[in-house]
Amino acid sequence: xxxxxxxxxxxGEFNDSTVEVKxxxxxxxxxxxxxxxxxxxxxxxxxxxxxxxxxSQEGDLLRAHISDPTGVFTLYSGxxxxxxxxxxxxxxxxxxxxxxxxARTYNPEEGLMYVSIxxxxxxxxxxEIRDKWIYETCKNTKDRIEAVMEAMKMDESNASELTKxxxxxELSEGIVxxxxxxxxxxxxxxxxxxxxxxxxxxxxxxxxPDLKINNEETNEEKIEDIDNKEEIFEKEEVKKTENxxxxxxxxxxxxxxxxxxETIKKVEGEDGAAWDLITDNCKKxxxxxxxxxxxxxxxxxxxLIYEPVLGTIKTT
Numbered sequence: 001x002x003x004x005x006x007x008x009x010x011x012g013e014f015n016d017s018t019v020e021v022k023x024x025x026x027x028x029x030x031x032x033x034x035x036x037x038x039x040x041x042x043x044x045x046x047x048x049x050x051x052x053x054x055x056s057q058e059g060d061l062l063r064a065h066i067s068d069p070t071g072v073f074t075l076y077s078g079x080x081x082x083x084x085x086x087x088x089x090x091x092x093x094x095x096x097x098x099x100x101x102x103a104r105t106y107n108p109e110e111g112l113m114y115v116s117i118x119x120x121x122x123x124x125x126x127x128e129i130r131d132k133w134i135y136e137t138c139k140n141t142k143d144r145i146e147a148v149m150e151a152m153k154m155d156e157s158n159a160s161e162l163t164k165x166x167x168x169x170e171l172s173e174g175i176v177x178x179x180x181x182x183x184x185x186x187x188x189x190x191x192x193x194x195x196x197x198x199x200x201x202x203x204x205x206x207x208x209p210d211l212k213i214n215n216e217e218t219n220e221e222k223i224e225d226i227d228n229k230e231e232i233f234e235k236e237e238v239k240k241t242e243n244x245x246x247x248x249x250x251x252x253x254x255x256x257x258x259x260x261x262e263t264i265k266k267v268e269g270e271d272g273a274a275w276d277l278i279t280d281n282c283k284k285x286x287x288x289x290x291x292x293x294x295x296x297x298x299x300x301x302x303x304l305i306y307e308p309v310l311g312t313i314k315t316t
Contacts, residue, residue: 005042005170006042006043006044006100007038007039007040007042007043007044007140008043008044008045008133008136008137008140009034009038009040009043009045009137009140009141010068010069010070010071010137010141010193010197011045011047011066011067011068011070011071011072011073012070012071012190012193013034013035013036013038013070013141013190013193014032014034014038014040014043014073014103014115015071015072015073015115016034016035017032017033017034017035017040017113017115018113018181018182019032019033019113019177019178019181019182020032020033020105020113021033021039021177022303029041029301029302030300030301030302030303031103031174032103032105032115033174033177033178033181034144034174034178035178035182035185035186035190036141036144036145036147036148036175036178036185036190037144037147037148037151037171037172037174037175037176037177037178037179038144038171038174039170039171039173039174039177040103041102041103041301042100042101042102042103042120043099043100043101043102043103043117044098044099044100044133045066045068045073045098045099045101045117045133046068046096046097046098046099046125046129046130046133046134047066047067047068047073047096047097047130048066048067048068048094048095048096048097049064049065049066049088049091049093049094049095049096049097050065050066050067050072050093050094051064051065051093052064052088052089052091052093056078056311060078060079060085061076061077061078061079061310061311062075062076062077062078062085062088062089063075063076064077064088066097066099068134068137068197069134069193069196069197069199069200070193070196070197073099073116073117074115074116074117075088075099075101075116075117075118075119076104076116076117076118076310077118077119078310078311079275080275080293080296081118081119081120084119084120084121084122087122087123088119088122091122091124095124096124096125096126096127096129096130097122097123097124097125098121098122098123098125098129098133099117099119099121099122100119100120100121101117101118101119101120101121102117102118102120102297102301103115103116103117104116104117104118104307131200131201134197134198134200134201135198135201137197138194138197138198141190141193141194142194143167143171144171144175144190145187145190145191147162147165147167147171147172147175148175148178148179148185148187149187150162150165150167151175151176151179152179157175157176157179157180158176159172159173159175159176160172162175162176253294253295253298256287256291256294256295257295257298257299259282259285259287259295260278260282260287260292260295260296260299261299261304261305261315263278263281263282263285264278264305264313264314264315265315266281267281268313268314268315271308271309271312271314272308272309272312272313272314273312273313273314274311274312274313275296275311275312275313278292278296278313279292296313303316304316
C-alpha cells in the first residue's frame, strides 16, 4: 500500500478547507480538498511552535499550535502517537519545528468543518530550513493558483485535460473537486498570502516568476534561493514511505485491518468504542500496539471508521 505524499500547504489555505472526499472503494484514503485543489491526506509543515496544552485529565492528549506566515495549524497528539507526544512535552516554545502528519477533520454540525493535523513526526529545525520551506511552499501555492486559472478557462474543468498541461494527477483531480465545491475562489487572496510569506524571508536576491490574475501583475518580494545541502527527515521520510509494500505484506496487513474492524464492530455501542477498549481486545487477538495503531489510521483514511469524539472510534 502506497503512503500518500506530504503536501506543502500554508495554514491560510489549509484552514480555509471545507471539503472532504471519502472514497467508497477499499484501500483508498480520505482527502481534504483545499480551495486551490491540494488533495491532502498528509502534510509537511514548518513553523513556530507557539504553545502546547494538555487537554485530557489523564495527561495523554495534547493540543499544540504551529504558526506560519499566513496563520496557525492546530495539532492533536495522544497516547497513540507517543513518540510525538513525548517530544511535544519537551520542546521549549517558541521554537521552529518541522512536522509530517495526517489531515484530520471535525464536523460539529452539518455544513461546518474544522481541520487539524495528527502528527506522525516532529523535530526542531533552524531558521534557514524554515525559510526554505516558506519559499518552496510559495512556489507550490503559485503552481496551484496557475492550475486553477487554467481550469477556469475550460468550458468544463477536466482532470485529464489538466494533466495534459503538465499538472499532476492528484492536483488535477483536486482542482476539479475544488471548482465543484467552492464558490467564487478568491485567487487574489492566495496571491496575497504568497507576498506576505515572502516578506518573512531574509532579503536577498531571487524572485518567483510573475503571476497575473485578471491581467494584474503581482510583484513578489525578491528572496534568496536557500542552499539544498541541509536535508531534514521529510525528504527521507517521503522517499521511504512512497515505496510500495510487497504483495505478501499487503495481504497480511489487509488481514490485520479486517481483525481490527471486526473487533470495533463487536465492542462499539451506540456512541462508538473507546481507543483503549479496542486496543485491549485487539491485543487479545494477538496484535501488538503499533500494528493496531497503524490499522486504525488506515481504516480511518479509508472512511471505514471515524472519530465522533477524540479518543472514541465508530464504524461508518
